[in-house]
Amino acid sequence: MAMLSINDLPEDVLVELLSHVAEYDLIHCCRLVCSLWRDVVDMPTLWKRKCQLEGFSPKGGIRIPDDWKSFYFLFKLRKNLIRNPCAKEGFNSWRIDEDGGDKWAIEELPGGHGQPIPLPDVKKYFVTSFSDCKKSQFIDLKADGYWEELMDEVQPDIVVTDWYAARYDCGCQYEVCVQLLSEDFIVLQEFCPEPVLIDQWSDAKWRQMSHTFRNYGPGVRHIKFQHGGKDRQFWAGWYGVRVTSSSLVIEPPISDGQ
CATH class of the missing domain: 2.60.120.260 (Galactose-binding domain-like)
Known part of the structure; x- marks a missing residue:
């Protein structure tokens, strides 16, 4: 009986598995494994799934991003870039x-x-x-x-x-x-x-x-x-x-x- 590898899994199953991997490891490790994994990591479907898993939903839940990968990273980075906005730390950062x-x-x-x-x-x-x-x-x-x-x-x-x-x-x-x-x-x-x-x-x-x-x-x-x-x-x-x-x-x- 032939041994099966992870690459023999259906594409949707591989997408689901990789969607649980941290984004840094996806880009810097998983994407370098082989051409199949590179293509899967680049798929919008994978990043859409990661958005769903981490609760990053489009505004109102109805509008669709043009680029799910960028959408994911922008949500991960999202924060107020103004430091000490409410004077909690005096005039620090100003x-x-x-x-x-x-x-x-x-x-x-x-x-x-x-x-x-x-x-x-x-x-x-x-x-x-x-x-x-x-x-x-x-x-x-x-x-x-x-x-x-x-x-x-x-x-x-x-x-x-x-x-x-x-x-x-x-x-x-x-x-x-x-x-x-x-x-x-x-x-x-x-x-x-x-x-x-x-x-x-x-x-x-x-x-x-x-x-x-x-x-x-x-x-x-x-x-x-x-x-x-x-x-x-x-x-x-x-x-x-x-x-x-x-x-x-x-x-x-x-x-x-x-």
Whole structure:
């Protein structure tokens, strides 16, 4: 009786077996075993199965990714690339670009003449003074796991959000600027809207800024996130715009195809 090998298994059984192997071992070990295993590891069916096993489902459960392998890795990497977004670690990870007036400060929510934020885990915010206050972070995509081919060929969505609010008793100004940068820090695309002006005696509610970069072209290697502002009445202290819970997430691209 002839001895059977694992390669004699039906393709769907081999896909199921390999789908339980860690992604690093699939790429760096299993794919190198033989041409059959290489072809199986490259199959969308295998990566779709791994997505199912690890609970990575398309948004709403109905839209289908163009590339299941990229979809899988983008979900594995998915996290907020802004470090210390809610001031838990003071100003760690932030570069202070402008420190006007009485400089940046950190306060506890809801703060004087403030409102609670609809984010239960957020306890603190950064607050600006009576002259320009801006701070920023530079994100190195490769250092965070996003290799060049992934960014250039897949061009996943880059989703940026930020929360800001005013005090009830003082008007303020909110500013944000996000730049997609090349390896040499050349600006390839940016989102730098006009400042948001909030009048005195506003509702002081927290509002979310959101922007998504799509189809931005090849070459993106770094991202610069900068935000801040000031108060509009030139009051000593910290009466300017409040910011917290900044977020920058690389999202898997999803199409509506079946």
